[in-house]
Amino acid sequence: MLLIVLELIGLAVFAASGALAAVRARLDVFGVVVLGLTTALGGGIIRDVLLGIHPPTSLRDWTYLVVPVAAALGVFGFHPQVARLRRAVLLAxxxxxxxxTVSGTATALATGVPAYTACLIGMTAGIGGGAMRDLLLREIPLVLRREIYALASLAGAVVVVVGAKVGWPAAPVAVVSAAIVVAIRVLALWKQWNAPVARGLDR
Structure with a gap:
């Protein structure tokens, strides 16, 4: 139940961010919904394919489609108000x-994969939808740029795996792990932390 709640909240949030990016790119309402769906469902579908879950969870339950569609349409209808909430969108x-990241890692662990595999799949679930969104908009995926994004996701995945191996309660571990991801990501944005890039490329 906890995983389902986490995934539905994550679907709405990611769909909203993808829809806002589509509005900024001046896509029509269909394009906004498609990009919202892609951003919301992309990571989960990649996760399920890697774990051999067929068909993917998001294609077996209508709720997984309705939630991101509703979020995308909401952004399309109220995009001026949403666009002004730049910090809120980044936080979302x-x-x-x-x-x-948390739901992806927990799902992977439930299938019995090794710890390192669960970490990688959890990170992929977290960053996959955003990467697909950026590719559809013909942009270099955020995860491949200097901003701290994938590393924040990986840190949260590691905490989930450690908590499961030690035997800590799942709910507190999920909350703490998600909070760690959010904290690292927000601090990176606030402090403008970036991963290093190759030097001398402008010479």
Missing amino acids: DAVGLGLF
């Missing part, structure tokens, strides 16, 4: 990253 994206 960070929350979505944390929620999907």
